[in-house]
Amino acid sequence: MLPDRAFFDTLADAAREQTLPRFRTGVSVVNKLAGGFDPVTEGDRAAETAIRALIEARFPEHGILGEEHGNVGLDREHVWVIDPIDGTRAFISGVPLWGTLIGLQSNGRATMGMMDQPFTGERYFADGKVATYRGPGGEAVLSVRDCGQLSDAVLFTTSPHIFEGEDLALYRSIEEKVRLFRYGCDCYAYCLLAGGHIDLVVENNLQPYDVGALIPIIEQAGGIITDWDGGRPENGGNIIAAGSRSVHAEALALLARR
Secondary structure, eight states: OOOHHHHHHHHHHHHHHGGGGGTTTTOEEEOOOSSOOOOOEHHHHHHHHHHHHHHHHHOOSSSSEEESSOEEEETTTTEEEEEEEEEEHHHHOSSOOOEEEEEEEEEEEEEEEEEEEEETTEEEEEESSOEEEEEEEEEEEEEOOOSSGGGGGEEESSGGGGGOOHHHHHHHHTTSSSSEEEEEETTHHHHHHHSOOOOOEEEEEHHHHTTTTHHHHHHHHTTTTEEETSSOOOEEEEEEEEEEEEHHHHHHHHHOOO
């Protein structure tokens, strides 16, 4: 048995009840990374707890892969992939470009997904066939755009500081060829790509929960998302997403210089 849109909405509503009241309130932050900064808030943990409780009650036979509370049943046919607040740095900074990511994999393939941004009231959803948008602007079917070539592309990455060594040089080789590049947005950038507003997202060292919900949104809007070797992105790692296969191929050729 598979979930419908209404159940995804229920999950996002439950997460929203935990995240939105804590946004821009000076919520306490815990650093998960010794020697660096990997923040987590009580909003992250409470939202994932709420999502997991609903899934376990409705689909006890499904597995769950979550950022904050571990994994259960990853060998099962259907596995939920949860990032309760993707963009925690934005969240604790008061920037409304974070999102709750709720994805579903079937036999290891990302098939359904939702990105919910509670503050702006926007939801991006892939139902297995079509990607759609609901928000202040109404409802729409999502469709990527084809800008033609890399030199005409608008590129996003979270920050150039996420890249190190050779990866930074490879990223810069793409950045210097596009028409425009911008930083920030985390998961929101991928949804902008699915909506046909930008053309390319390049990032590295992502976890499966960072992309699990976004893969079907991009693919069902007509885009392409892979790792830097052109393989499936479900396991995370170095990720590239594009609105057109030609732009993806141009960027991938630069990354292949590794």
